[in-house]
Amino acid sequence: xxxxxxxxxxxxxxxxxxxxxxxxxxxxxxxxxxxxxxxxxxxxxxxxxxxxxxxxxxxxxxxxxxxxxxxxxxxxxxxxxxxxxxxxxxxxxxxxxxxxxxxxxxxxxxxxxxxxxxxxxxxxxxxxxxxxxxxxxxxxxxxxxxxxxxxxxxxxxxxxxxxxxxxxxxxxxxxxxxxxxxxxxx
Amino acid sequence: xxxxxxxxxxxxxxxxxxxxxxxxxxxxxxxxxxxxxxxxxxxxxxxxxxxxxxxxxxxxxxxxxxxxxxxxxxxxxxxxxxxxxxxxxxxxxxxxxxxxxxxxxxxxxxxxxxxxxxxxxxxxxxxxxxxxxxxxxxxxxxxxxxxxxxxxxxxxxxxxxxxxxxxxxxxxxxxxxxxxxxxx
Numbered sequence: 001x002x003x004x005x006x007x008x009x010x011x012x013x014x015x016x017x018x019x020x021x022x023x024x025x026x027x028x029x030x031x032x033x034x035x036x037x038x039x040x041x042x043x044x045x046x047x048x049x050x051x052x053x054x055x056x057x058x059x060x061x062x063x064x065x066x067x068x069x070x071x072x073x074x075x076x077x078x079x080x081x082x083x084x085x086x087x088x089x090x091x092x093x094x095x096x097x098x099x100x101x102x103x104x105x106x107x108x109x110x111x112x113x114x115x116x117x118x119x120x121x122x123x124x125x126x127x128x129x130x131x132x133x134x135x136x137x138x139x140x141x142x143x144x145x146x147x148x149x150x151x152x153x154x155x156x157x158x159x160x161x162x163x164x165x166x167x168x169x170x171x172x173x174x175x176x177x178x179x180x181x182x183x184x185x186x
Numbered sequence: 187x188x189x190x191x192x193x194x195x196x197x198x199x200x201x202x203x204x205x206x207x208x209x210x211x212x213x214x215x216x217x218x219x220x221x222x223x224x225x226x227x228x229x230x231x232x233x234x235x236x237x238x239x240x241x242x243x244x245x246x247x248x249x250x251x252x253x254x255x256x257x258x259x260x261x262x263x264x265x266x267x268x269x270x271x272x273x274x275x276x277x278x279x280x281x282x283x284x285x286x287x288x289x290x291x292x293x294x295x296x297x298x299x300x301x302x303x304x305x306x307x308x309x310x311x312x313x314x315x316x317x318x319x320x321x322x323x324x325x326x327x328x329x330x331x332x333x334x335x336x337x338x339x340x341x342x343x344x345x346x347x348x349x350x351x352x353x354x355x356x357x358x359x360x361x362x363x364x365x366x367x368x369x370x
Contacts, residue, residue, distance in 0.1 A: 002339060002343075002348075003339050003340050003342075003343030003344075003348060004343060004348045004349065007343065007348075097344065101346070129304060129305065129308065132304065133300065133301045133304065136297055136300050137297050137298075137300070137301070139297075151340075154336070154340070155308075155336050155337065155340045156308070156336065157336065158332040158333070158335060158336045159304065159307065159308070159329060159332050159333035159336055162328070162329050162332050163300060163304075163329055166271070166296065166325055166329070167293070167296060167297075169275070170271065170275070170289070170292050170293045170296055171293060173275050173278050173289040173292065173293075174286070174289045174290065174293065
């Protein structure tokens with residue numbers, strides 16, 4: 001899976017906007033989008049919010065978790081715990097990037113938020129590598145990781161699966177006579 | 187490891203030369219005589235036939251095995267034969283009494299080097315990686331490449347290059363004339 005595909009999936013999340021136009025309810029295949037009245041907040045998917053913002057038809061309200069104090073608490077909690085802490089949103093990295101690129105004027109302290117989210121990301125990736133290493137070095141059969149997001153899994157997926165394949169082949173060498181098979185005579 | 191007849195890696199690795207001893211007479215094959223001195227023959231000729239007995243290359247023997255068990259990270263696996271893991275797995279086909287130890291050493295070497303390979307492949311972005319890669323076996327090089335591709339795809343997405351249209355490297359290599367250069 002490519003990072004752009006993960007971003008595409010992230011764009012289905014809902015975010016609150018305040019439109020400056022009015023429109024009746026629209027009926028889309030994915031669901032209905034409620035009537036738009038100027039000045040009244042309404043929940044829309046991120047893809048629509050970004051499109052309206054680029055056409056200057058709305059103002060995006062930052063999600064509740066996108067706040068400097070809350071993110072600082074989350075960062076401290078992430079650094080203290082050995083396991084993964086619950087994430088503010090299953091797509092926190094993608095939403096941060098999208099909203100801060102297109103709507104940074106609607107979000108206070110955008111740069112600090114970007115730094116904090118990057119810190120949280122780095123801590124989680126470091127924990128992921130540590131657990132992948134202990135998984136391999138102790139030859140475990142399966143591992144359980146809670147609270148991982150799709151983007152984090154995506155960065156390590158190719159490498160981890162290939163290494164596990166190699167390890168499987170090397171481990172099957174330890175079983176005598178299991179995969180040696182028959183040879184054709186020359 | 188499962189042998190893939192068409193795999194380029196398997197073909198190249200099975201051309202490694204191994205010292206052997208011939209056990210019986212080969213009539214009319216002039217260049218092989220019943221002897222006890224070692225001759226080097228490419229592994230592809232040898233299979234499990236009680237005709238030849240193979241000596242292990244020195245990389246898989248007791249001396250080097252203790253080195254690998256002590257610290258696998260300091261060894262230059264590329265110099266030890268670029269196909270250390272592949273050839274080692276093929277060597278297990280020749281029933282040598284040391285087979286379990288060889289298999290165990292192969293596995294433990296891989297596990298010991300895994301951490302460093304993972305860290306170097308997942309952190310080296312946009313730099314010259316030749317110093318990191320030169321001590322890796324071919325198997326580890328393939329893993330390094332897949333780790334780098336994951337890292338590069340994430341970084342390019344984060345910079346916003348994932349949604350930009352860029353000319354493919356193949357097209358740039360053709361160096362076709364561009365219409366903007368032709369028109370004055």
